[in-house]
Amino acid sequence: MPRVIFNTATTLNGFLADTEDSLSWLFVVPGAEGAENDFGRFLEGVGALIMGSTTYEWIVEHEKLLDHPEKWPYAGKASFVLSSRSLPAVAGADVRFRSGDVRGVWDELRDAAGNQDIWLVGGGDLVGQFADAGLLDEIRVSVAPVTLEAGRPLLPRRLESDRLRLEKVTQAGQFAELVYSVRPA
Template sequence: MTRVVYNTATTLDGYLADPDDSLEWLFAVPGSAEAESSFPAFLEGIGALVMGSTTYEWVYNHERLDEHPEKWAYGDRLSLVLTTRDLPLVEGANIRLHSGSVREAWEQLVSAADGRDVWVVGGGDVVGQFADAGLLDEIRVSIAPVTLGAGKPLLPRRLESDRLVLESARQSGQFAELVYSVRSSS
């Protein structure tokens, strides 16, 4: 059964990116390579992914995908970008732009996932839309020993403890990795 999994890294004070949408803080954390060591196994279970336009543009620009499309890290999986704007696409990648709701995109994501999970890459508002629609199943968050004081929030929605169940916690280098299952709001 296809699940929606939000897997991301955040600062200790709950930000995904700084006020300028940069993730440079993340790459400066010692031991980040160790924390990323489980990523290939996670990606094996992903059949489709979805992200917002700010996340997509950051990856596109950071990796210089216009010049190096081979750096697209998500293979041939469907990558749905939620946006109301035209954005440049990565040559050879299976990227589609979607301007509707996550509920309208759901059947397309399930079909593309083919029994595997859908990964919400980011940002926080996109995962919030999945939570609002009752489609969010799991939150996997790696907390970095960094505080920014401001930036893009991890999940700008209210989810209380009756909906979140801690499934696991472990240390990976300088990161604390937490996995929560998300109960429906009904």
Template structure:
């Protein structure tokens, strides 16, 4: 059965990016490039990647993907990608990528069909993950918590989730990061 998994790195105070949408804080932490130790194993079971427009734009710019589209296939091999956006965005040449707009629920049948029997990686941002939570389709949250605080920025998950909906299923230390996995009920 297809699972929807929000896998991301976050700060101790619950931010994905700083106020300028930068992830420099992540790469400044020792081991930041390898912050999710189980990511390779996780992505092997992923058939679809979903992300918001800010996340997509950051990846596009940071990796210079319009100049080097082959990097996309290296990073996300075999994954169909849906980018949720209310604005026009450039599409990486040769990428199996579709820009969509509107409510997550409207695109759920297409996402599930593309995933087949594999999982869906909800990469971010936090509001997009929250939209999957709102419709009861987020199954797991996989976090790599960095030893840094930002004070403000893009929130991890701008929704209220009570503890009775979250079950801690994994804890590990990877260098300066705490890996946490929660199943949602």
């Protein structure tokens, strides 16, 4: 069975994105290149990924994927987008739009991943739904030396310490990388 992993970056005070859903704060942090190298190795072990509509829309807009679909960053990976809205597809990309509860897409997502991991790209509410369903195995978070006044929270759920176990701490440039295993409720 594949592991379900939330791998993301966050500000020091726990925001994934600012109030405009921008990640501009992330791209100016010194040492981000080192963290990107480690991410490439992580992505090699991913068989399928899933994201919410806001995350998908940001990627499509930021990379201008409707005009340049060849830049789809997850080629060769089954990519699921959970949304209640109709969204534009990136030509040639294996993007599967689904709606409803995460339990409703679980079998298809698991089958698409095969023997590889499932990456929860974001956002935090989607990850919270996986945690609520007992389907979240690991949280990998790179903490950047940035604070924001407000924004999208890392994980808008209450997970107590009896469900989280710190497994690893490393440094990559200015980032502190934390890996937690997650036990079902």
